[in-house]
Amino acid sequence: MKLMEGSEAIADAAIAAGCKFFAGYPMTPFTELLEHFARRLPDSGGVCVNAESELEAVGMAWGALAVGERAATGSTGQGLSLMQESFSEITLAELPLVIFNMARGQQDYFQSTRGGGHGDYRHIVLAPMDIGEAVAHTQLAFHLADKWRTPVLVYGDYLLAHVQEAVDVTPLEFEPLPAKDWAVDGTLSGTGDSRIVSPLGFDKAGRPSEGIEHHLRAIVEKQDRIAAEEVRVESGFLDDAETVIVAFGPPGKFVRYVVNALRAEGEKIGYVRPITLWPFPYAAVAAASEGAERVGVFELCAGQMIDDVRLGVLGRAPVTFIGGISTDGSGFGVGPLLDVELIRERILALHHDEPMPPLPHNERQF
Amino acid sequence: MKLMEGSEAIADAAIAAGCKFFAGYPMTPFTELLEHFARRLPDSGGVCVNAESELEAVGMAWGALAVGERAATGSTGQGLSLMQESFSEITLAELPLVIFNMARGQQDYFQSTRGGGHGDYRHIVLAPMDIGEAVAHTQLAFHLADKWRTPVLVYGDYLLAHVQEAVDVTPLEFEPLPAKDWAVDGTLSGTGDSRIVSPLGFDKAGRPSEGIEHHLRAIVEKQDRIAAEEVRVESGFLDDAETVIVAFGPPGKFVRYVVNALRAEGEKIGYVRPITLWPFPYAAVAAASEGAERVGVFELCAGQMIDDVRLGVLGRAPVTFIGGISTDGSGFGVGPLLDVELIRERILALHHDEPMPPLPHNERQF
Amino acid sequence: MTNVEMRQVGKKLPELLLTQEHHMCPGCGEPLALRGYLEAITELGMASRAIGVAGIGCYTSFSMTMDVDLVQALHGRAPSVATGVKRMRPDSIVFTVQGDGDMVNEGLQEVLHTAARGENVTCILLNNGVFGETGGHMTATSVIGQRTKNSLEGRDAQYHGYPILIGDLISRLEGAAYVARGSVHNAGAVARTKRMFKRAFQAQERKEGFTFVEVLTMCPTGWFIPTLEGPDYMNDTLGEVHIMGELKVDGVVRTTEELHEENVRKAVEMEQALARGGIEDHHE
Amino acid sequence: MTNVEMRQVGKKLPELLLTQEHHMCPGCGEPLALRGYLEAITELGMASRAIGVAGIGCYTSFSMTMDVDLVQALHGRAPSVATGVKRMRPDSIVFTVQGDGDMVNEGLQEVLHTAARGENVTCILLNNGVFGETGGHMTATSVIGQRTKNSLEGRDAQYHGYPILIGDLISRLEGAAYVARGSVHNAGAVARTKRMFKRAFQAQERKEGFTFVEVLTMCPTGWFIPTLEGPDYMNDTLGEVHIMGELKVDGVVRTTEELHEENVRKAVEMEQALARGGIEDHHE
Amino acid sequence: MSDTPTETECLLTGIGGQGVQLCAQVLARGAVIEGKHVMLFGVYAGAMRGMNTDATLAIGDGPLLSPPLLSHTGSAIAMHDKFWRPIASKLRDGALILVNDGTFETPLDSDRYRVVRVPATDRATDLGHAMGGSMVMAGAYAAIAGVVSLDALIAGMRESIPSYRTQHIDANVVTLTDWFTWGSEQLEPIGAGS
Amino acid sequence: MSDTPTETECLLTGIGGQGVQLCAQVLARGAVIEGKHVMLFGVYAGAMRGMNTDATLAIGDGPLLSPPLLSHTGSAIAMHDKFWRPIASKLRDGALILVNDGTFETPLDSDRYRVVRVPATDRATDLGHAMGGSMVMAGAYAAIAGVVSLDALIAGMRESIPSYRTQHIDANVVTLTDWFTWGSEQLEPIGAGS
Amino acid sequence: MSAKGSVTIDVEVCKGCELCIDACPPRVLTMSTPVNHLGYHYPELSDGCTGCAACQLICPDFVFEVFRAPRGAGA
Amino acid sequence: MSAKGSVTIDVEVCKGCELCIDACPPRVLTMSTPVNHLGYHYPELSDGCTGCAACQLICPDFVFEVFRAPRGAGA
Numbered sequence A, B: 001m002k003l004m005e006g007s008e009a010i011a012d013a014a015i016a017a018g019c020k021f022f023a024g025y026p027m028t029p030f031t032e033l034l035e036h037f038a039r040r041l042p043d044s045g046g047v048c049v050n051a052e053s054e055l056e057a058v059g060m061a062w063g064a065l066a067v068g069e070r071a072a073t074g075s076t077g078q079g080l081s082l083m084q085e086s087f088s089e090i091t092l093a094e095l096p097l098v099i100f101n102m103a104r105g106q107q108d109y110f111q112s113t114r115g116g117g118h119g120d121y122r123h124i125v126l127a128p129m130d131i132g133e134a135v136a137h138t139q140l141a142f143h144l145a146d147k148w149r150t151p152v153l154v155y156g157d158y159l160l161a162h163v164q165e166a167v168d169v170t171p172l173e174f175e176p177l178p179a180k181d182w183a184v185d186g187t188l189s190g191t192g193d194s195r196i197v198s199p200l201g202f203d204k205a206g207r208p209s210e211g212i213e214h215h216l217r218a219i220v221e222k223q224d225r226i227a228a229e230e231v232r233v234e235s236g237f238l239d240d241a242e243t244v245i246v247a248f249g250p251p252g253k254f255v256r257y258v259v260n261a262l263r264a265e266g267e268k269i270g271y272v273r274p275i276t277l278w279p280f281p282y283a284a285v286a287a288a289s290e291g292a293e294r295v296g297v298f299e300l301c302a303g304q305m306i307d308d309v310r311l312g313v314l315g316r317a318p319v320t321f322i323g324g325i326s327t328d329g330s331g332f333g334v335g336p337l338l339d340v341e342l343i344r345e346r347i348l349a350l351h352h353d354e355p356m357p358p359l360p361h362n363e364r365q366f
Numbered sequence C, D: 001m002t003n004v005e006m007r008q009v010g011k012k013l014p015e016l017l018l019t020q021e022h023h024m025c026p027g028c029g030e031p032l033a034l035r036g037y038l039e040a041i042t043e044l045g046m047a048s049r050a051i052g053v054a055g056i057g058c059y060t061s062f063s064m065t066m067d068v069d070l071v072q073a074l075h076g077r078a079p080s081v082a083t084g085v086k087r088m089r090p091d092s093i094v095f096t097v098q099g100d101g102d103m104v105n106e107g108l109q110e111v112l113h114t115a116a117r118g119e120n121v122t123c124i125l126l127n128n129g130v131f132g133e134t135g136g137h138m139t140a141t142s143v144i145g146q147r148t149k150n151s152l153e154g155r156d157a158q159y160h161g162y163p164i165l166i167g168d169l170i171s172r173l174e175g176a177a178y179v180a181r182g183s184v185h186n187a188g189a190v191a192r193t194k195r196m197f198k199r200a201f202q203a204q205e206r207k208e209g210f211t212f213v214e215v216l217t218m219c220p221t222g223w224f225i226p227t228l229e230g231p232d233y234m235n236d237t238l239g240e241v242h243i244m245g246e247l248k249v250d251g252v253v254r255t256t257e258e259l260h261e262e263n264v265r266k267a268v269e270m271e272q273a274l275a276r277g278g279i280e281d282h283h284e
Numbered sequence E, F: 001m002s003d004t005p006t007e008t009e010c011l012l013t014g015i016g017g018q019g020v021q022l023c024a025q026v027l028a029r030g031a032v033i034e035g036k037h038v039m040l041f042g043v044y045a046g047a048m049r050g051m052n053t054d055a056t057l058a059i060g061d062g063p064l065l066s067p068p069l070l071s072h073t074g075s076a077i078a079m080h081d082k083f084w085r086p087i088a089s090k091l092r093d094g095a096l097i098l099v100n101d102g103t104f105e106t107p108l109d110s111d112r113y114r115v116v117r118v119p120a121t122d123r124a125t126d127l128g129h130a131m132g133g134s135m136v137m138a139g140a141y142a143a144i145a146g147v148v149s150l151d152a153l154i155a156g157m158r159e160s161i162p163s164y165r166t167q168h169i170d171a172n173v174v175t176l177t178d179w180f181t182w183g184s185e186q187l188e189p190i191g192a193g194s
Numbered sequence G, H: 001m002s003a004k005g006s007v008t009i010d011v012e013v014c015k016g017c018e019l020c021i022d023a024c025p026p027r028v029l030t031m032s033t034p035v036n037h038l039g040y041h042y043p044e045l046s047d048g049c050t051g052c053a054a055c056q057l058i059c060p061d062f063v064f065e066v067f068r069a070p071r072g073a074g075a
């Protein structure tokens, strides 16, 4: 056991999963993840480039992936906004990019799950609730990315990045994967069998390739298969729950903690914690809402996942938003709403059909 | 009446609306819009900069807006992906940017309506179905942007950009707008009352300003008001409709044309054509689905607006996707699915609960 | 104590400041550059036409404290924003305030394209060779051997590559009319840098094209050294590579040799001036 | 008709081509550059280690026709992609193929940062001074007076600003080991440019740092002139500003004067060679 | 509705560079000059050079009701048959088809269609004189389909020529006139699209 | 659950630069060395310098159940009272509070809390010696709250010092020892958080 | 006189740009009157080719194969 | 001797960086033993100030006001 902040644990987990390349550009609260990769990768035979910008970082990772290595990049949602063109197109290029969003809250849900970029692409989104899960999800991310040849985003936040815990990182086992017979490394140049890794949907001249329309459809069909196979979700106390609370990530851990306590006090409340944000656990949410009288959604933003919750519930029960925007004075950190007592109040208010208490204000600091 | 391609008509409409600045970077099928602005703006006392990249284009527009002028930028969805950081932050800076997406299809619906960037922001999205409407929407876009101090995106496509029609551009009248008492022009420097235009939520030192958290909440509250006031939608033949088809933009015009014809043949089919994609006409869709037996969604993509349609219908009737990905060989242009006969077949198949005919394939061209 | 017979020398605070307070670290060089361009604007009588465009870095807090109409840009984007401002308000004096991370990393092509286009704006670079704001990491201007958070033993060319001498690059662009590199590591340099700001703003006024003033600033926090060592450390590391002086005047590029000579001369003059007891012209 | 006693001179097609067909316009200069670097790779025996990274422009169609392992990058991003490739496969020969719009507009900072970092990759620029693919608009390299879609009367400095001489800028970066600017406006230039490709690849092989070969190419379509006028038009416009020659060899920057002299000498040699009836070394 | 007799639709097809778009422009602008309602849509295969280039032209006396893409048409102009297939499937029985005699080899059922072979091989297919081809076809079609008068056609041509090509205007006037006349001599104007 | 006696929680607060985070580090690493489960979370006000810096520390014998932010706590360390308010509201009755005698002026209800004023004014508040302050408080708290032994504390300190600051290690050992002893002399270890 | 050099011309892939015409030092290439299947005129060789390969070097469509007589051979 | 120059020192805004100490040519500034409300030491002026303003120019926190005796005045 070693005292590590989440950023360090995640970097170690990535390296344990065989990540050989990382590139990123500093931005709070992502900076420390970059620092840990920079410190650790060289020792494990990898390379970390302190890229001059986010756009260059994702480009470098693109290159490392194209030759068949495991590679990742990341930033906060703001920096990832700059990478949206690349995320959309790299999905079409079918490269297994792993992306870390050390977000400044939960307001990047749409960006992550709807594809902030152009086009029909979606990529897998894993949302760990604490450092332990982050260590597992990071390794899973690299596996799923290779399994499906699609980007996988790990949605972290200020807490995951900065909380320190005594942990140790143990490598996980996954089902075997096929060889990367699509990767380029130069050895096929001049043989007539040279390869191309491209988002454009064209193969080398003379090889059967049905063009961009067919390629776009094939990607979407793959995404449908992922949606069917890769849903992950945790839930608790649903059987006789009158009230169901849906929350993800670290706030999901707070909610789970509160629901546990309320159950101990006999309140008929359950929870659903989506672990994959895409594919979203629509079925689980639908099932949870079956018998329930009300569904509450707790997000640290204006309410984005609530769309997916509604799409799962589809009118079976009223869906109420009980979260809200909450940040510290800098806008990067943890706001006052992320508080066990306040979350408890809000869940009980919903449960007893009482008016929602007003959101707390953080004390101005500038 | 003058024969103009859509791009030319839109540029003329923007100038008629008082647009004084445009910056963009070429990309099919947006290129011609940029060309027309470059040709026309100087004569009307404006400036068009052929920016060196999309990121620089949106930055230039940001500056022009900050001093209080009407300004716009645009690209295709791919280029707009690069502007996502700016779109998100300029919404927080409350600058009235008008954005033209001369899209390569309808697959940028999520990017436009969910906010491809980070954070909770949304901006208004207008989706004209033809050149005549595009001329009106372009002028409306500048008005709404100023009215709400928020970006407005006009969603066009290859057809709107390139179809030529004999049209004339007549300036429209709108309700009066307040003076831009927030803009900066240098005259207040050194007076103690200097201003700052910023996305960060801080005012000049010594002035009351409640910080970023408060600012983010205020923006979201404004967005809620917009959502309540600015919904625009067209529908037809809904009264006794057994089948309701939802479609937007030029494909919406095709659908309307087909539904008209089918009605003439006595088929109980109606349509809803969202004109604002955000705010989405949930109420209209809900009402339309009330008596209906089925709702069909026709989009030229893998299906994105269908999420919003489902959120409107909320289980009242089954919602089926009858559109699909369809492009020409280059991926920029018009695919084979955009065809009156094929759309008619698909609507009828849905209407008679028959299996959907397979999607047409475009003939490979490379 | 003030002294009746004595006249005041200089001003305690630049007039264009709304508050004296700032949250910069002890020994930070950025407020010194701030003093320089604010006083330059005031003394040139351009205050009521000045529009600033700020990048994102520690200096961003100046956006709130300067009494100047200001547009806050995103990280790296200030030059394009300034372009839009100037194109719409050609008679205003438009300047950006950016750091090396903002300008030479994230937004390198913004400033180069703006310079090549010959936009009539003045870009100001506060170059401390680190991302101060995010904790002192190396930037594209960090010099070989410089201490930064990810090069505590000094930047290594093999591993991290070489610094970009942005002023030198810009001076080679035809659209650039005036390019200078100042510093704030001693009183003389501060005074000299202020004159560079004035020349740049005057050239902008005359619509000569793009103008650029780079200022080497101390960042003891990002360099992980005591505040007191800042000035010398800066002069010996950054100062040795990013040579100070006017790199391009009236469109003519000057050689590194010319700059070196000049620097020696100026240094001597300054010593004498201070010994004589006064830098007459820093508040000319 | 083939002739038994005669020996074949050069090759009709570069070996590293999967098909002769390409969809470039008549008189386009890009396929000539393509021939140059493909033959250079073959003749240096580097074929089985070559990895190309392509930008987005007309030349993108070469991605499909070259018999070279290739990574298709997005517009402007090729240098960073090449960096990732090279860092993971240090023994391969990595090169980008980009246009002026791709490299000097959209991705200017990518190539500059890559060069400053001294990445061991070769960036190839096909510079025709226009966005050929999208219809012939002006780029950041279009020279004053050049015809483009948005400057049919010639580029105007006041309105559009000045061209960026990218090769010259890159040669000033310490991380750049070899920088050359060739052209394809006549047979001699084509042969000479091929030698530049070879020197660049050899320097990369020796891990000397960043290498760069710019090639001025004809774009009659984007220039709105008859194909036949392409070569002379190019030589008289682009060629007068983007001076051809080896701008930096073994890390040493050469002056414009040196380049001029050399160009005159080479031109004469070439005349003589052709008159003598043969460019011996173009297939050395 | 796109079938109302007051609307004439024409599909044009050929290989990039043959001036298909210019031909359509000349016809469209000519029609506008005559006060007609016009909708024109050109499709080039984006980045791919030397590929197909098509155009859809609708001319009507009143506002046009149909969307910009036609699924049925009463006439067509074919500069080349390389990309003819998709067009063929959209032709109504009795449709008027002008083909370029030299390069159009696909056999056409002349019982089903009214086929006019324009003997303008070199002119019409020589990419060096793309304009020539356009003018030949525009002139002939205008006359045969009877949608635009020669004067309007010439005026439309003047509007359609880019500033840097004005030196060709006089030659074009001649070509238009020649082939308009040639067209009139073929079969007396029977119109198209009905 | 966060109230189980086996978990000791401590909230630390002060002004940026005072070494609050270092103090928390030393205590946390010390505890890990003693085989305890530890969760530590530091909050600095992002970009804003000279602003508040807080830390949340939880030490337990078994796995920690609570989320990383505490709403109730049994002990606190206050280097400065500028940002004390939010902390105060989270203190349980009987909570142990170590405050910096020199800079902490806010009156504290000593019937409700067990307040220990650490007379380390200059040392603890002089930003020139941020480390000094951290060590003083860490030593005193470790002893008074009885969560970490002096040896573990010193080992924790060694782990916590960044490579470029190692020259201060010996001085820190002395300070920790002095103040651990000082702490032990105050009131016999009563523990905290219960 | 026996030729110093010669070329083969793959006329069907020629795009008629005429770059080879000016590039040929002895100017033994001239454009055809007929056009190829793409509709382009193409170069035709008359006597006097030196086998210098300039045409091959300048042709964007890789139309030429060049042959040269061994030194001394020919006239 | 009457002073050639003098300065006022706004000690409460000083952040103790000590840049002024080295900047002062006659070295008449020394750091205080006590600290200000922020906890920083600050400079104190001893005799011999020339009013050269170097301290003002180098101080990042704008602590100094500088005064100078008219030429000829003083000793």
Ligand SMILES: Cc1ncc(C[n+]2csc(CCOP(=O)(O)OP(=O)(O)O)c2C)c(N)n1
Pocket: A025, A026, A027, A028, A054, A078, A079, A082, C055, C056, C057, C058, C059, C075, C098, C099, C100, C101, C102, C103, C106, C126, C128, C130, C131, C132, C133, C134, C139
């Ligand atoms: C797109 C984007 N990427 C990263 C950041 C995070 N960030 C904020 S300030 C900064 C560094 C600023 O460095 P510099 O411009 O040199 O200013 P300094 O702090 O050194 O004064 C970074 C990387 C950001 N705000 N936006």
Ligand SMILES: Cc1ncc(C[n+]2csc(CCOP(=O)(O)OP(=O)(O)O)c2C)c(N)n1
Pocket: B025, B026, B027, B028, B054, B078, B079, B082, D030, D055, D056, D057, D058, D059, D075, D098, D099, D100, D101, D102, D103, D106, D126, D128, D130, D131, D132, D133, D134, D139
């Ligand atoms: C981000 C982005 N912006 C714009 C485009 C559209 N685009 C494709 S090619 C091209 C111009 C290419 O010019 P250049 O690189 O000079 O190549 P050329 O066509 O001249 O050979 C542009 C702007 C794009 N593909 N991606």
Ligand code: SF4
Pocket: C023, C024, C025, C026, C027, C028, C029, C030, C058, C128, C132, C133, C218, C219, C220, C221, C222
């Ligand atoms: S980090 Fe550096 S630049 Fe930023 S305030 Fe501190 S000293 Fe100044």
Ligand code: SF4
Pocket: D023, D024, D025, D026, D027, D028, D029, D030, D058, D128, D132, D133, D218, D219, D220, D221, D222
């Ligand atoms: S547009 Fe220009 S660059 Fe592109 S293929 Fe044609 S000639 Fe070549």
Ligand code: SF4
Pocket: D027, G013, G014, G015, G016, G017, G018, G019, G020, G021, G042, G043, G058, G059, G060, G061, G062, G063
């Ligand atoms: S250069 Fe090549 S393509 Fe051009 S005309 Fe000659 S043979 Fe034909």
Ligand code: SF4
Pocket: G005, G006, G007, G023, G024, G025, G026, G027, G028, G029, G045, G048, G049, G050, G051, G052, G053, G054, G055, G056, G066
């Ligand atoms: S080889 Fe030389 S001489 Fe022969 S045809 Fe070609 S260019 Fe002319």
Ligand code: SF4
Pocket: C027, H013, H014, H015, H016, H017, H018, H019, H020, H021, H042, H043, H058, H059, H060, H061, H062, H063
């Ligand atoms: S320079 Fe200013 S802040 Fe620094 S010690 Fe002197 S007075 Fe204080």
Ligand code: SF4
Pocket: H005, H006, H007, H023, H024, H025, H026, H027, H028, H029, H045, H048, H049, H050, H051, H052, H053, H054, H055, H056, H066
């Ligand atoms: S004015 Fe000059 S002499 Fe006086 S204290 Fe300041 S630096 Fe020293």
Ligand SMILES: [Mg+2]
Pocket: C057, C099, C100, C101, C126, C127, C128, C129, C130, C131, C132, C139
């Ligand atoms: Mg910096």
Ligand SMILES: [Mg+2]
Pocket: D057, D099, D100, D101, D126, D127, D128, D129, D130, D131, D132, D139
């Ligand atoms: Mg180009």
